[in-house]
Amino acid sequence: MRKNATPRPAGAQGKGAKLKTAEHKYTLIGASEKLLGCLILAYQYGTLHEALANALPHLEGVSLPNRDGELLNALKYLAENNIPYDDESLKSAAQSVGYTDTATLSSYVVQAIDTQLDYLQTAREKGRYLAEMAGHYAREARRAWLRRQIQAIASQLYNNPDSAPEALERLQSVCQSVCFLNTPPVKQTETKPWRVITARELVEMELPQLEPLPLLGQEGFLYQGCAHLLVAHPKAGKTQVILHSACQWLEQGMRVAILYEEGQALMQYRLKTQASLQPVVRNELLFVELDCPLSGEVLKALDAELKADIYVVDTARAFLPIENENDNAELARIHYPLVRASQEIGKTLIMLHHAPQELPTKIALRSAGGLATAGAYDMIIAIEEIQRGDDFFYRVQAEGRLKAPQPFEYRWENDTLVLEAVAPYTQRLRTAVIRALMQLHQLYPDTAYFGTREIQDLLEIDGNPTPRQVIDALLQLAQQGAVEESPTRGVRNTRLWRLVSSLFPEGDLRENKLTDADTPPTPPESSDSALTTAYTRARALYRPAGDIEAIIERLQRNTEYPLSEDEAERMRAVYALAESLGYPALELPDWNLAIDATRVDWVNALPVLAGTDALDDALRALLTLQNAESSNNPPLSEDSEVLEGDALVVQALAELGRPRYADLVQYVGRYGMTPYRLREILEQLAKEGRLAATADELGRPQEFYLRSAGEPAEAIQRKTLRNGSEGVSPASALQLTLTEVP
Incomplete structure (x- = not known):
């Protein structure tokens, strides 16, 4: 059979003819592949010679039907002579083969492919064949953009009125199939999928600073532009915490969107009946009902319409397509893209999630799914329910990629949140140890020392401290002079401890058992009794403040000049008096110190005043201000009859x-x-x-x-x-x- 002859149907040929037909089919496959590739490359680069330059190495030894060969020769002529792709040069080349314009040329290429498909009687699914053919060329030429842009190219051809509609519709279906290839080829010329930046460049980049967001008025739990996971048992008040926190977010001019699982009637009841939630009834608080699973793309689409600053998902189980919370791989596939999407749009994400029935000690493990879920988020916030007698408290703690904040507690009173600060755990443990020792001395007045295990059994504190933690607390109390360790050990080499006599209440049984040698010397009374009284009364005003307690703890850990407990109490007294006066501006000229009328300035000034006589001067100055404001009230330093x-x-x-x-x-x-x-x-x-x-x-x-x-x-x-x-x-x-x- 001649090269330019049209093959007969396969059924009408003999055995030898079938073999030649198969060879010819192979030839046509190669020719169609190259023609389609040339067309795509031409539209991509805009210059035909550059497109064909990449295809020429693959065209050697290809046998084509006569008309296809003439067309390809015309195209090769432009490339081999390095003639730029433009209307004139293409028109000149087209005239040599009998065609006059670009549209007709493009149409012929499509028709040629369609004609060759008619020769391939064994190809039952023509669209699938062309998809495989184009995919093979894309992998061979290593053009990753083929999958992404072939659909757009086909659409352009289809809109050309000079093209054959039937052929272009077929090309359209082919392009659609190519777009869904499972393994995209790698393009050598496109940007590498990584970027290297030096440490100096990173430091010098102008990036947005991490600004804290208040959570129930407390800082260090939420940060703008970060992703957060808030974990708690069902009905622990996660939604209430978010709504009360939204009061402050809205006051800062932010726009908040909440994807909520509750019904509209219940949410309306919350907002109508709770007086403390009235500030959130504003147009800037948006409630979103979602009819599809939440993903990174859905979040981006939502943000394009809502333009919110904070997105709250209440809860993960209601909106994320999670089938098995024990499948770590599935959890990672769902959470990480969502967090990445929130970072790309620069918005704050707060994901509310249910906690397992048994809460682990480590906060990051308290979410359903464990580390597979928590690992995607910047901060993990845990709410734990604690029962004390008949009252229920909720402790809020956090850990993550940023510094862990001071925990705090809240409780509910008639559907209203009441906040309470939580002292550092080491401080609360030392207090619990003193109480336990005091109780042991009262129960067993004839026993001088008690073992660590006996003390630990009577501790009234959350968290079940370990024996090592209890011993560390006892050693710290011993350094402060609050407890004494026995010079001898007990049974099984147990360390023994007792309280010093000055810590017992007046008339306590244990105090009468101590000898004079056991009683530590009583410190001399302050010469300024009025100032001592003022400190005592001001200390009664103190409400536990997390940042103040953190400062005190840090100063007490100072190895060179540790802050004593008495000095810490004086710090608390000065802070409490300043708070009661609304944090007034204060000048201490003798110390070259001026404090502005803000809480921040007072908190920053207290570490400077601590342990110095400047603290006494600050208290005296505050007393003067207090007496000037309230001349009818008795000053703290006066000695007068005190009612109760x-x-x-x-x-x-x-x-x-x-x-x-x-x-x-x-x-x-x-x-x-x-x-x-x-x-x-x-x-x-x-x-x-x-x-x-x-x-x-x-x-x-x-x-x-x-x-x-x-x-x-x-x-x-x-x-x-x-x-x-x-x-x-x-x-x-x-x-x-x-x-x-x-």
């Missing part, structure tokens, strides 16, 4: 007229009464009908006053709450406020 209990509160109400709660706290704090004791007395006075209070529109008490003897109970001013309930008594009204204890 409800008598003190009644006196405060009588002297102050109609004080606010903060005024009452400041007044009674001078006499050592804590805010918690004040709250109990106010509630008791309200129950007895002796106390009344005005309330704002949310039902929160504004001013307190004593009811006169003839005033009926109905005279108490009340206002209707937004949740529809009638007026509230001062006792219940106190529980409607969001009390923050930093």
